[in-house]
Amino acid sequence: MASPRVQRMNTTFNRTSSGSPRLQTLASHKSSSLSRFDRDVFYENAPDAAAAEAASRAAIEEFKNDKIFSKFLVDDFNATQFASEALSSGSAAASSEKLQEGIQLLERQLRSEVFLRHDELLQQLSNLKETESVLTVVRAGVESLQASTQRVRAEIAEPYKHIKSKSKQLASLHDTVELLRTVIRVLKQMKRLQELMESGGSNVDLAKAAQFYNEIEILRKETDLAGVEVVDDEIPWLFEVGSQIKTEAMKGLEKGMESLNQAEVGSFLQVYYNMGELKPTVESLIGKYKGLAIKSVSAALEWKTISASVGSSLGSGAIQRSNASQGAGIPRARESLWQKMGTCMDQLHGIVVVVWHLQRVLAKKRDPITHVGFLDEIMQPGDSMLTERVWEVVVKSFASQMKSAFTASSFVKDTFVVGYPKLLGMVNGLLERLFRETDVKGVPPAIKPEARDQLVAALEPFQTAYLGKSLGRLSELVNSMFPAAVRGSIPSQEQIFRLVSRIHEELDVVKPDVRLTFLVSREIGKILRLLAERAEYQTSTGPESRQVMGPLTPQQLKNITLSLQLQDVHARVTSMLVGLPSATIEVLSPSLTALHGVASDCITPLFKAIIERLENCILQIHEQSFATMDMDGGMGNGCSKYMEDLQKSILHFRSEFLSKLLAGSTPAVTSISGESISAGLTRKLASRVLLFWVRHAAMVRPLSELGKLQLISDMAELELVVGQSLFPVEQLGAPYRAFRAFKPLVFLESSEFASSPVLQELPPTVVLHHLYTRAPVELESPLKRMKLSPQQYSLWLDSQGEEHAWKGIKATLDEYAAKIQARGDKEFSPIYPLMLQLGTSLNWKSS
Structure with missing residues (x-):
């Protein structure tokens, strides 16, 4: 593939041979100087196009392979550098000869290209001649057109100037007529305004006067009447009337706002609307009330006014260095400060209510002619309401003054910190009054609910x-x-x-x-x-x-x-x-x-200790025999020995500990909670003693008839001592009912167990444990089967609950049945099926 340099040379050769004017001239010259015979001879001897193309490529290829000519093909060929190298090599003559050969080779190639494209070059020459003739015709048409245009311009110019002049005169005449009409309208409106002002006296219809005044001003602004003497002479009077209308309207508007008279406020707002100054007037009023709010807050916390109001000779620094109890002027100054804060709250209330009243009238009022709402006239969508703007200033001013007072005056700080509830009450009073007095159906209130948080936040340091x-x-x-x-x-x-x-x-x-x-x-x-x-x-x-x-x-x-x-x-x-x-x-x-x-x-540790003590006394029931007729348990004294110990322990606890606990409970404790901690713990203690005794009394085995009587005797003694020394047993509820149900259970016939209502008052374990006392020796109790002491078994029952206890009881029944079957007996003790029946029918609940 040929290099870019070679491609550019080929392109140059083609362009030179086909489009260059110099070649065309050369071809023309050759054509004119050579005879037909010479051309024919030349073409007969000239190579054909393919051979010429091949020769051209061979020449270029020769240039590329030659170490001297190849330098001319690079893009950055430098002739000066080439000449310098040729001279420095010592073979300048050889290089010059080599270059001449190259030049001759190029000339031969150029001549070959020219002659090969001779007809094509002649065709382009003929086309150029035709183009020149066409251009001559076009040039003549253009000159003719220019001449015609100049004639038309000469014919139109004069009428155009005439029309332009007449049009200008007509426009001036039209402007003069419009000016006269405007002047006449202005003078007519001025006359009406003058008649209205002169005839009305003190009861001038300000709204109508404002309308006339506004129409005159609009006409003056739309048309420049400066220099019209008849109008200029009336301008001073017009300004005076305008000022008079505004002054009277402002007086009436302020009076109506102070008295909260909607009709008056609406009528004077109509005056400003007719004058076209409703929005700036309302903005001016809002600015005025903003300034009053700031001034009111500042005056309430200004030390000079407080000091002057009480006539104190103490300066600010003296007051700040004094304690609240020092100096006769301090209480008076503090009272004055609270009075000024109260006055400030009243003034802020009045300002917000007046602005809300103005806002309310603006929202209701519409122009009777255009029916445009006044509030829509002064506000754009998204603008804050008037009361919101004023309230924002109130909050900012109040927060700034409070912060300054907290840091700059220790007197104000101490007064407001000590009396913060009073200060907060004033703020809340202001807010409640605003909410209450501006709560009108169909009208937004003066302040939003979040306004309270905004104002109270200013009091946060205090x-x-x-x-x-x-x-x-x-x-x-x-x-x-x-x-x-x-x-x-x-x-x-x-x-x-x-x-x-x-x-x-x-x-x-x-x-x-x-x-x-x-x-x-x-x-x-x-x-x-x-x-x-x-x-x-x-x-x-x-x-x-x-x-x-x-x-x-x-x-x-x-x-x-x-x-x-x-x-x-x-x-x-x-x-x-x-x-x-x-x-x-x-x-x-x-x-x-x-x-x-x-x-x-x-x-609580004291009660835990007494419970352990009383439980140990009750556990001694298992050390006493209730099976023989001549029991040594103190039958003559009416109770068993363990019961005597139990009674003594309860009486000792009552006299030494419980009496002080119960006597120390104040009426406030019992009136509010209904039961003191001591009474509650005592009630739990009494309930535990009764149930614990029932549990272990049911485990007594064997139990004779005389033993049953002894248990019932002990039961009576226990009920008496618990009721008198611990807690009224009748108020214990379920524990006492279970305790009382144990007595009929002891004397109940085994055949009557299944239908007896007594069983509903007792824990299932108590019922089944008692039935062990009526069962044969082969039916071991869970206590014996598990090889536990009564205390250990009692703790196990407390930790496992009733439902799990039934599983232990069921295991003893199963073992009994296995023993009977292993022995070959065909009948079981009547207690065995009774216990199975009760165990499956009773309501077991985990305790």
């Missing part, structure tokens, strides 16, 4: 400081009750009373505001948790706090006192929650629960 002081006051009381340096101290009743009173005061002050009540309750919750933590830290947990055999120890007395005090606080604070919002109750509930839990934990 709110935070107030909550901190509230927490500090309560924390100080708790810290005084439990000094850090004294271990084991307990609060006095007076300290408890002061704490409860302080909590009541904190809640009572903020009760009017739901949100502040919630925040203060959260701080009270922290104090209650702190109180619970401090009390828990003081609680004794050593062996002395759990002993029940001896007299009351100091550690137990301290725990009992702490429990009673915490119960008292819990009950009194709970009583304060009556009527408070649910959110407040929810925020205090965890703290009250924690307080109740610590109060319970103080005495």
